[in-house]
Amino acid sequence: MLDVFPVNDYGPIMPGLVMAAVAIVHVFLAQFAVGGGILLCYLQWLGMTGRNPHARQFVAGYFKVLVLISFVLGALTGVGIWFTAIQVSPHTIGSMVQNFHWLWATEWLFFSLEIVSGYCFYRYHSRLSDNASMVLLVIYAVASWMSLYLINGILSWQLTPGRWLETHTLFDGFYNPSFWPSLLFRTVVAMTLASLAACVVINLMTSVDREAKTSLMNRVAELLIPMVIMPGLGLWFLAVMPADSRSWVLGGSPAMMLFLNISIGSSLAIGAYALLGLVLQRLFINTATAGLLLLLAFGATAGGEFVREGSRKPYSVRHVLYSNSIRPQDVAQMRVVGCTANDPYPLRNDSIYPNDQVRLGGKVFRRQCSVCHTVEGTNGVTELTGAWDTNQCRLNIAKLQHTKPFMPPFAGTPQELEALVQFINWSSAERPEAWRENTDPTDFAQIKTWLEEAGTAPGDFKQNNKRRQELIR
Amino acid sequence: MNLPFPLGFPAPTAFYLTLYILTFALHQAFMHYVLAGSLYVAWTTSFPGRDSVSRNDQPIAATLRDWLPFLLSAAITAGVAPLLFIQIVYQKQFYTANLLLWWRWMLVVPILIIAFYLLYLLKSKIMAHWPHIARSLVAISTAACFVFVGFCWTANHLLSVSEARWPEVYVTGQLPFTPFEVLARMGIWISDSFATLAAILAWQLYRRQSDRSADIVGPATRNLAVMALGGLGLLTLAGLTYILTAADKTRDSLFDSGTLPYLIISVVGVAMQVAGWFQQWRFGRLTGLWSTVVSTGSVLTLLAMSFAREAIRAGVLDMPQLFQRHADAAKVGGFTVFLIFTVLVSAAIAWCFVTVHRGLKVQPPVA
Numbered sequence: 001m002l003d004v005f006p007v008n009d010y011g012p013i014m015p016g017l018v019m020a021a022v023a024i025v026h027v028f029l030a031q032f033a034v035g036g037g038i039l040l041c042y043l044q045w046l047g048m049t050g051r052n053p054h055a056r057q058f059v060a061g062y063f064k065v066l067v068l069i070s071f072v073l074g075a076l077t078g079v080g081i082w083f084t085a086i087q088v089s090p091h092t093i094g095s096m097v098q099n100f101h102w103l104w105a106t107e108w109l110f111f112s113l114e115i116v117s118g119y120c121f122y123r124y125h126s127r128l129s130d131n132a133s134m135v136l137l138v139i140y141a142v143a144s145w146m147s148l149y150l151i152n153g154i155l156s157w158q159l160t161p162g163r164w165l166e167t168h169t170l171f172d173g174f175y176n177p178s179f180w181p182s183l184l185f186r187t188v189v190a191m192t193l194a195s196l197a198a199c200v201v202i203n204l205m206t207s208v209d210r211e212a213k214t215s216l217m218n219r220v221a222e223l224l225i226p227m228v229i230m231p232g233l234g235l236w237f238l239a240v241m242p243a244d245s246r247s248w249v250l251g252g253s254p255a256m257m258l259f260l261n262i263s264i265g266s267s268l269a270i271g272a273y274a275l276l277g278l279v280l281q282r283l284f285i286n287t288a289t290a291g292l293l294l295l296l297a298f299g300a301t302a303g304g305e306f307v308r309e310g311s312r313k314p315y316s317v318r319h320v321l322y323s324n325s326i327r328p329q330d331v332a333q334m335r336v337v338g339c340t341a342n343d344p345y346p347l348r349n350d351s352i353y354p355n356d357q358v359r360l361g362g363k364v365f366r367r368q369c370s371v372c373h374t375v376e377g378t379n380g381v382t383e384l385t386g387a388w389d390t391n392q393c394r395l396n397i398a399k400l401q402h403t404k405p406f407m408p409p410f411a412g413t414p415q416e417l418e419a420l421v422q423f424i425n426w427s428s429a430e431r432p433e434a435w436r437e438n439t440d441p442t443d444f445a446q447i448k449t450w451l452e453e454a455g456t457a458p459g460d461f462k463q464n465n466k467r468r469q470e471l472i473r
Numbered sequence: 474m475n476l477p478f479p480l481g482f483p484a485p486t487a488f489y490l491t492l493y494i495l496t497f498a499l500h501q502a503f504m505h506y507v508l509a510g511s512l513y514v515a516w517t518t519s520f521p522g523r524d525s526v527s528r529n530d531q532p533i534a535a536t537l538r539d540w541l542p543f544l545l546s547a548a549i550t551a552g553v554a555p556l557l558f559i560q561i562v563y564q565k566q567f568y569t570a571n572l573l574l575w576w577r578w579m580l581v582v583p584i585l586i587i588a589f590y591l592l593y594l595l596k597s598k599i600m601a602h603w604p605h606i607a608r609s610l611v612a613i614s615t616a617a618c619f620v621f622v623g624f625c626w627t628a629n630h631l632l633s634v635s636e637a638r639w640p641e642v643y644v645t646g647q648l649p650f651t652p653f654e655v656l657a658r659m660g661i662w663i664s665d666s667f668a669t670l671a672a673i674l675a676w677q678l679y680r681r682q683s684d685r686s687a688d689i690v691g692p693a694t695r696n697l698a699v700m701a702l703g704g705l706g707l708l709t710l711a712g713l714t715y716i717l718t719a720a721d722k723t724r725d726s727l728f729d730s731g732t733l734p735y736l737i738i739s740v741v742g743v744a745m746q747v748a749g750w751f752q753q754w755r756f757g758r759l760t761g762l763w764s765t766v767v768s769t770g771s772v773l774t775l776l777a778m779s780f781a782r783e784a785i786r787a788g789v790l791d792m793p794q795l796f797q798r799h800a801d802a803a804k805v806g807g808f809t810v811f812l813i814f815t816v817l818v819s820a821a822i823a824w825c826f827v828t829v830h831r832g833l834k835v836q837p838p839v840a
């Protein structure tokens with residue numbers, strides 16, 4: 001069994017949402033930086049070869065934006081995501097570090113290269129020759145794309161560990177089934193973001209006239225062309241996704257479906273506008289429109305990241321670790337010894353609990369449910385169980401992985417399960433001062449039977465669907 | 474007689490510890506520049522002095538304002554590597570301390586973002602016409618942000634080694650150490666940061682020394698010497714206070730034969746810095762030779778203190794309990810990939826410098 005870490009209470013929001021919020025901002029900025037590198041190399045080349053006389057000015061202006069936004073916010077939200085990941089699930093980040101630390105260390109080398117080449121360009125490019133500037137820009141672009149390449153392998157491993165599960169070799173984990181589709185997808189997104197941000201920057205340039213701006217805009221819009229392959233890459237990604245994750249995304253979970261639709265809708269809108277207006281008709285777009293497109297792109301990123309985070313359920317690393325930091329192979333043992341036995345942390349506000357059973361229930365909730373549920377806020381258990389009587393509640397929690405296969409199996413003793421049910425009931429009853437402890441042995445025996453029927457294996461979404469259809473019939 | 478720390482540990486433990494310490498020392502070097510630099514700028518902005526050229530426009534403060542944003546980038550980026558290795562070496566301790574500090578810990582990132590933009594503001598010309606009080610406020614706030622971030626790391630460190638107190642901290646939210654303990658520890662790195670800053674600034678000013686007149690170079694050199702010698706003096710005081718007030722166990726591991734060499738090396742480092750600054754003070758200008766002596770001393774002090782700091786922590790924790798995790802980590806692949814890219818990336822970094830160096834020779838500065 002794994003060590004138990006102290007769990008913090010996020011009030012009415014669930015930890016996953018905090019994680020998603022930080023991740024979305026970071027991914028948006030980081031991809032902008034990666035695309036920015038590619039865009040700058042292209043524009044520098046246009047300037048050097050006389051293809052666009054205003055390109056040099058643009059390169060200087062755009063790099064300033066990149067430094068002020070991406071070097072500061074991008075780098076620090078990266079640290080922020082790390083800190084947040086530790087807060088939300090130390091075991092998840094711990095197992096990623098354990099397995100991939102050398103790749104992370106390699107990524108760190110590229111971060112260092114990025115800031116050195118970036119700052120050299122930023123500080124000195126006005127005094128450097130075209131060729132020297134180009135060398136720095138190419139190094140910068142390669143370094144930032146390599147950091148995407150490396151982190152992409154680690155993140156995609158979480159969802160599709162593939163052959164790594166048997167071989168445990170680094171390369172099987174890194175070049176996992178979703179590595180290529182997600183790398184290519186992210187690269188296209190990066191170019192899109194950089195291009196849209198460039199449209200804003202061009203609008204804000206004061207030193208060139210409208211005609212020059214249009215000519216620059218037509219050039220940066222060329223980076224939007226790869227968007228045409230996004231639908232194909234998206235389908236490729238869906239195809240390599242585990243079947244159950246795919247089914248959550250494609251309708252199994254309404255929230256997930258909504259976010260996927262936001263993502264697809266925004267991307268389509270940007271793609272259509274970009275290709276028709278900017279590339280084919282060579283239109284000029286003003287700051288407001290460019291800003292709006294960038295906002296849509298943010299929406300698309302947000303939807304995409306949300307789906308990526310959510311579709312892993314019930315795992316945080318597929319087949320290795322459940323979201324609540326319990327390993328699949330530990331469930332059976334935890335059914336015997338309990339999930340609170342090795343938890344050294346008392347509850348906060350211990351005195352408000354009416355008896356030891358409810359107190360135990362509070363600890364079980366904290367250990368097994370709190371990563372995805374709150375008590376009364378978003379995805380609150382009191383509301384979700386509101387329509388059930390106590391026995392239904394016992395049954396559905398005992399068979400948690402069959403109730404909804406994106407939940408892990410219950411990993412505790414019958415006593416702990418009953419305590420959890422009492423804790424939920426007590427919370428639903430608005431936490432009265434007095435509460436009766438349930439010691440009825442028949443209830444415990446019933447729970448034990450249900451737990452045995454549920455088994456300790458994860459839920460199977462196909463069987464679950466079948467069961468649901470039978471129920472409907 | 475023990476082997477010098479961390480050689481007495483099993484190979485994987487010693488290996489990850491060494492990597493952690495080396496990258497941590499690099500982080501410290503940049504961090505020292507940022508911390509002491511922002512404190513210095515806070516001082517020169519608030520007290521510009523009565524000389525014809527305000528303190529704030531003299532070479533030291535001007536160089537600092539120019540370079541601080543980049544050095545902060547460097548400090549943050551360099552911090553990522555020890556952040557990675559600490560999660561292998563002391564995973565449980567580090568994570569638990571993070572979780573127990575909770576929102577106090579999560580403040581670090583937004584504060585650093587604010588401080589970063591404040592540094593750019595200090596560097597820009599936007600503030601030139603602001604009233605003195607407003608400029609001082611910006612400069613002081615910036616420095617305060619960095620002191621606060623440093624405080625958070627110290628608190629996190631102290632918390633991570635107090636396992637017995639964790640449940641109590643979780644319930645009460647109160648940190649299990651006295652302000653005095655924190656201050657004694659902070660005193661050590663804040664004072665040393667001025668010595669490190671002076672050692673780096675010496676090279677930055679030395680490069681442009683021949684362009685400047687003696688009445689600028691002289692005071693600048695003496696200011697640096699005061700900064701360094703003052704920092705080293707305070708470091709000695711803070712170090713002695715720390716040793717005298719430390720728990721017996723801590724003191725024992727500090728004077729253990731495996732740690733003693735580091736203590737001696739840091740004293741040697743301090744002595745080299747004192748000698749180097751004393752000489753440059755006398756000459757009234759910076760010299761390549763004595764700046765090299767100072768830098769070498771500064772690197773020795775920084776490295777030796779980082780090793781000693783770790784030896785103390787290892788003396789307090791139950792290290793054998795951690796060996797298995799380190800051994801497991803050592804089994805996963807990728808080290809060769811890292812080594813290959815270390816060579817390639819170092820070459821690319823060198824290429825950047827060469828490109829700039831050559832480019833600037835062809836195209837001399839405009840003014």
Ligand code: HEM
Pocket residue numbers: 079497500504507508545548549550551552553555556557559585619620622623624626627628629630633658662
């Ligand atoms: C400029 C802002 C920062 C300052 C002033 C600062 C200061 C410090 C100080 C004073 C310590 C030593 C604490 C002690 O031993 O008492 C430390 C440790 C450390 N810092 Fe920083 N730091 C800064 C930013 C960062 C960032 C952004 C990162 C991560 C990316 C980082 C990573 C680390 C790590 C991993 C340690 C070692 C912690 C330990 O061993 O317990 N630092 N920092």
